[in-house]
Every structure is written in C-alpha cells, then in structure tokens.
Amino acid sequence: MDRADQVRVNPEKLREAIMRPNARLLKLDGLNPVFDNQGDLAWGAAYEASPDNDLLLLGVDGDTPCFAELNGGGNSGPASDPRLWQALGALSPDQAAVYATARSLVDWHARHKFCAQCGKPTSSRKGGWARQCDKDDGGCGAEHFPRTDPVAIMLSECEGKVLLGRQPMFPHKRFSALAGFIEPGESIEGGVKRELWEEAGIKVRDVQYVASQPWPFPSSLMMACTSITDDPKLTLDEEEIEEAHWFSLDEVKASMNGDPDAPFIAPPPFAIAYNLLVHWLDGQDS
Amino acid sequence: MDRADQVRVNPEKLREAIMRPNARLLKLDGLNPVFDNQGDLAWGAAYEASPDNDLLLLGVDGDTPCFAELNGGGNSGPASDPRLWQALGALSPDQAAVYATARSLVDWHARHKFCAQCGKPTSSRKGGWARQCDKDDGGCGAEHFPRTDPVAIMLSECEGKVLLGRQPMFPHKRFSALAGFIEPGESIEGGVKRELWEEAGIKVRDVQYVASQPWPFPSSLMMACTSITDDPKLTLDEEEIEEAHWFSLDEVKASMNGDPDAPFIAPPPFAIAYNLLVHWLDGQDS
Secondary structure, rough: EEEEHHHOOOHHHHHHHHHHOOOOOEEEEOEEEEEEEOOOOOOOHHHHHHHHEEEEEEEEOOOOEEEEEEOOOOOOOOOHHHHHHHHHHHHHHHHHHHHHHHHHHHHHHHOOOOOOOOOEEEEEEEEEEOOEEEEEOOOOOEEOOOOOEEEEOOOEEEEEEEEEEOOOOOOOOOOOOOOEEEEOOOOOOHHHHHHHHHOOOEEEEEEEEEEEEEEEEOEEEEEEEEEOOOOOOOOOOOOOOOEEEEHHHHHHHHOOOOOOOOEEEOOOOHHHHHHHHHHHHHHOOO | OOOOHHHHOHHHHHHHHHHOOOEEEEEEEEOOEEEEOOOOOOOOEEEHOOOOOOOOEEEEEEEEEEEEEEOOOOOOOOOOHHHHHHHHOOOHHHHHHHHHHHHHHHHHOOOOOOOOOOOOOOEEEEEHHHHEHHHHOOOOOOOEOOOOOEEEEEEEEEEEEEEEEEEEOOOOOOOOOOOEEOOOOOOOHHHHHHHHHHHEEEEEEEEEEEEEEEEEOOEEEEEEEEEEOOOOOOOOOOOOOOOOEEEHHHHHHHHHHOOOOOOOOOOOOOOHHHHHHHHHHHHHOO
C-alpha cells in the first residue's frame, strides 16, 4: 500500500479519494481489529463511515483508497490481551502494518483533541496525518503531528549466556528482552547502555542494531539491539523488572522450541524480541 | 553523566539534589547554548535559577546534580544559524548530548503547557521529565512525556555513485543525505524505502542501519541508513528537494576534503550525514 502523502496534503485529491465508489474503510471495534472469515483484516465501504467522524487516509492500494474512521478510540480492552496478540500474529506483515498505522493514529486523535501549546480545540487535517489549532476559534494556529516513540529492546551476552527478564505484568513464566524508551538527547546505542544499567545494573559495550518493528500500543518504534557484558552481576530495578537471568544457548533453544521442560516461555513469533533471540541463536551457531 | 532516573521520580531525593550547594545550572540564552572562554558549555549554580521557573534534572555528574531552567524557550533564532552549528560542532559528544537534552526538554515544556487530552493546564513533574494534568484543577489527570521523533537519514547507491540532495533552505552548494520522519506503523527500513520513493522516485533495497544521533531541532533521533538502487532515474518531490544528483566516489572525496573545485559543499563533521558519507567512502575503498 502506497501511503500517498501527496493525496493527504491536497484537499481536492483527498475529497476525490473519499468519494471514489471503490474507497474502502478498515473495520475497527474501538481500537481493536475486526477480522473476516479468513482471519484477515475486515473492510467495509468508505461511505459506511459515520458522518460525525473524520477519516484517516491509510493509503492507496492500486487504485483503491483505504481509510479508517477516527472513531474516538473508546474501550479497547488491554493491549496485553493474548487473543489480540494471537490474531495479530496471524496477519501478514503488510496487514499488520496497516492495522498498526490505524490503531496508532485513531488513538492519537482521541488523545489530542486540544492544543498542547494554548489549550484550544484542534481538528483533523491532511487526511488525519495532522491536527490544527484553529486561529479563527481563538487558537494559536499550531500544527501537531502524530508521535512515534522510539524504544530500544535489547539483549546482552556474557560468557555465552543471554540476559532475559520479566515485567510484573507478563504472563506466567514468560521472559523476554529488556526494553525502554529512548530519551531526548540520546542515541539508540546510548539508550541501550542506560537502560541496561538502570534496569539490570550491568555495563555493556559493542551495541549492535539488528532490526526494527512498529508496535502500536500505543505508538512505538521498536529497535532491537544486541550488546556484550563483561561482568554478569545483576542489580535489578524491581519497579520495572521482577526477575532476570542469564540463559544458556540450550535453555533458549528449548524455550523457543516450546519444550515443556524449558526454563521459560519465549515471546511470541510476531514480537521483535522473538526475532532478536533467533538472531542471537544464529550468531551462536556460526 | 548519569541521567539518574531514580532521582527524577523520588520527590525527596529531587529536593535534596536541588538544595545541594554544588548543584549546577546549565546556562541557556532562551534555547541557545552559552559558552565559556574555552568554548565549553557554561554552568552557573542551581540557586541562581529564577524562583518562577521549574528545574529540569539533566543528571548527576559524579556527586554534582546538574539542572537546566525551564525558561519558556523564547526567541532563539533559527536552528539553521551556521554560527550555532559551528559552536556545537566544537563540543565533545558528551557535552553535545547534555545540550541536546536541555534544548529538547526546555522547548517541549514551552510548547506543552496544556493537556492535549482535555485542554486544561499541565505542570512539570519528575524533575522535568513529565507534565501532569491536575485533577484538582478540573483536569483529566493525564500524564504526558517528552517526545522524540525518529527520523531516517539515508544514502542510496547505484552503479558506484551515491544520491545526495538539497533542500531549498540549505546554504549555497550544500548537498546532504535525504531524510524524513518515520511514521506510525512503519519500521525504519520501511520508512527509508517510502521516503526515497516519495522524495526521489527511486525504489531501493538492502536497507542497512549504520548509526544514530540525537538532533535537538526540536527533538529528533536521527537514524542513518544506506540502501541500494537498481534504476537511477530520479523524480523529485520539488516541495521537499530542490535538486538531487548521483555523485561519484571522487566527487564525494573532493567535497569531503573541502576542495574548492568540488561539485558540492559537504555537511559539517558533527552532522550524522557527514559520518554516513565517511562510512560509504570506507565501504567503497575496501
């Protein structure tokens, strides 16, 4: 799907896209996805949208404009609902990206109805890719754009073992890579070093970027990295990390294979932490 | 400098840090840095801060708490002022990170005095690392965090040449790597492909992450990537890119060396685009 930024910023092209008879509307239940009988994302027609809601231009697929309705978000249940995760995991990467975009943007609009600069109401612009504080309504005229929060998710290796931890909210026995937001004034590599120091009390070196993935809960960009530690002594930040251990190659393999005797339950395959562990295992075997 | 997140979130430790006689205050002129006689960042004492302004905890350096004043930002001149860039380029990476953090946060507070969710006033919390909408003042109680916008900055290579372009606002003859914000629902690699398609009309493959750098104008995380193109035909988005060309190894070398006959003026050494070009040249020589 082409994100069609030249349509977003052109009110005439945007109107033409909305009016096109083949224009589609992503079905959403609040922020949650709706699936068709094949387990794919369900679509309706753009004209089915409520006239009270603005439309978000997700993009143009061939000659089909694709929209989502800025429905206010509403009750969506917890992002940690395992059924939601399972259904998302079954989507193709392209469909997962379409849903991630829609969920992040619908939620952003719902939580940004007012201008952070002057407190006056804002309204959707550019096909849902901006909000504008209206000078005619006494506002300051500021334009606001959706936010995407960069998050580092990282492994550290020491003496052939890898560090995994669990947050208090994780399902039983689940361990995963540690993660944290990159702060203003930091590089990705600096954020990885700080997070592993704050959360696990370890000093790491040789931070290497591996891969990235959007994560729409609510709007993160996950950036997966590896690193090396010389001293394995852990000092946990118990507010953030309930438990953390160094796991051996065989322990990680058993967990990734779903062995019932494995020491932990691995993150699900569509989470970038899973791919980070696959990357680490590949590096150990070579 | 330790960012000391455990001090930010503990009001007692934070008060103790502010009251410590050795606590320092980063000198700022609005958003701009102030330099001492050695060209380093200038510092005063924390008690010199205006009692009307909240303080931002930058971190703790040894046993010295370091703050900046949330001074409202004010007139700062254009971020593209070459004198500012030159002075920043002379700072050590650690000092540049301290200034980047301060500039991004002071500016964020100045532009986020109100709750985006309900429009009521917010106030600084957690040593300047959050703003809270106050329920006692009729607000919704939402907590807001500083934003960091991930930006891809990228080269593409075709037949041994590299693509560089210029934005209308660039200084005379300056060419640099193309760049753009990563959108919600995108990976870094997906953003690189979309931006090069939108801005230059080229299809790229084999996107590789190289390095990252914070860029406080106002609050970006620059993520530098390379990519490969098979078809060099360019179609420019003239709103964004005034001119773009494929440059040979010798042309890039001459420009990086400051040769007066070089076809363009290279980005300055502290910009990540410069390091991206160094990385590309290194790869060509090997």
